[in-house]
Amino acid sequence: MNKKKILYVISSPDMSSFATGFMDAVSLSPAIDPYVIIFIEFYDQRNKEDIIIDFNLLSIDYKKVEIIQYSKSKLGIHVFQRKYVNFISSFSKLHQLSIVHFLTQDTFIAFNLSVFKEMKVYYTVHDLEHHAAKLSILGHLKRYFLLTMKDKRIIRNVSNLVTSSEHQLESLKKIYPKKNIYQHNMPSLITPGIRKGNVKVKELSGLEDYVLFFGRIEFYKGIELLYKSFIENENLKDVPLVIAGKGNVYFDRDINKESNIFIINRFISDEEMGDLFSKAKIVVLPYTSATQSAVTSLSYYFKKPMIVSNIEGLRDSIIDQKTALLFNPKLEKDLDSKITLLLEDHNLYNEICLNQIEYEDFFYGLSKLTSDIESIYN
Numbered sequence: 001m002n003k004k005k006i007l008y009v010i011s012s013p014d015m016s017s018f019a020t021g022f023m024d025a026v027s028l029s030p031a032i033d034p035y036v037i038i039f040i041e042f043y044d045q046r047n048k049e050d051i052i053i054d055f056n057l058l059s060i061d062y063k064k065v066e067i068i069q070y071s072k073s074k075l076g077i078h079v080f081q082r083k084y085v086n087f088i089s090s091f092s093k094l095h096q097l098s099i100v101h102f103l104t105q106d107t108f109i110a111f112n113l114s115v116f117k118e119m120k121v122y123y124t125v126h127d128l129e130h131h132a133a134k135l136s137i138l139g140h141l142k143r144y145f146l147l148t149m150k151d152k153r154i155i156r157n158v159s160n161l162v163t164s165s166e167h168q169l170e171s172l173k174k175i176y177p178k179k180n181i182y183q184h185n186m187p188s189l190i191t192p193g194i195r196k197g198n199v200k201v202k203e204l205s206g207l208e209d210y211v212l213f214f215g216r217i218e219f220y221k222g223i224e225l226l227y228k229s230f231i232e233n234e235n236l237k238d239v240p241l242v243i244a245g246k247g248n249v250y251f252d253r254d255i256n257k258e259s260n261i262f263i264i265n266r267f268i269s270d271e272e273m274g275d276l277f278s279k280a281k282i283v284v285l286p287y288t289s290a291t292q293s294a295v296t297s298l299s300y301y302f303k304k305p306m307i308v309s310n311i312e313g314l315r316d317s318i319i320d321q322k323t324a325l326l327f328n329p330k331l332e333k334d335l336d337s338k339i340t341l342l343l344e345d346h347n348l349y350n351e352i353c354l355n356q357i358e359y360e361d362f363f364y365g366l367s368k369l370t371s372d373i374e375s376i377y378n
Contacts, residue, residue, distance in 0.1 A: 167312040
């Protein structure tokens, strides 16, 4: 079998976990000969060997992987964007690559697609529509010009679009009936760092059996619904709640009622994830909107029952009453009742843990993902 030579363009830290899971599957393919360019931040001190390990690229020829460091400032990235594009182009010509797949969302792609007119270009659409956010007028303008407009430009000008969201697949087909639209399972977020990690979360010393929200703190994730449940529900006053992730705490807090609530507002490293999840009792995804989410892969891996908003984008990776419980984010007290049910019904809790073992491979199995990815390039 003649392998297809494909260049994958990745950026770190944005989409690092997604790209790691994706490349993990690609590396198993007998049909793909992968080449990789990874853009890293100016302050990233990792050497090439460390990055290759972190992205699970050990099976790829060392010479087929290149690491490029961004300029120190964001302005510099925009000013010198042609430099990055030219590097991708030169690398492609050097290795005689005719296919490039952008897993990154970098702005420089949007305004330089003409450089790749001789190549077959694929672009992974992570969010067709951007999530609701609490921003200032200036913040909304920056978001529109630096994110929304850029994404729409890329999507409009690339013929081969890829998504890992089932409902986003249908939306893309309706909006762009003449384009080639492909879909694959969401890659797992389980990185080598998570598998090997043994770093303790210092803020959780002595704490266990808590209800956990993990992820970047953002408006659309509905964290205030979970917080409100623990502030107002007397039945949960002795149950610990951990909110772990970096971001702006956008909701009003009642500090006097937070004796059982622990907010860890910082970046959680991969090496800390084992400690964070293994000591949790339940994982909650209270999102009010979602295109997709791979946080469920962490719950499957650590065998932690989930309570998940009954919305598109989250339903794709769970089975209600088997691997998780769905709740209606618009129905008051529904989240409270689902938390109480899982805490009190030990048979249901244990059954979900067993079901997660059974269904983890169905949702996040590498062989299925590898097959899906191979079909994209046929």
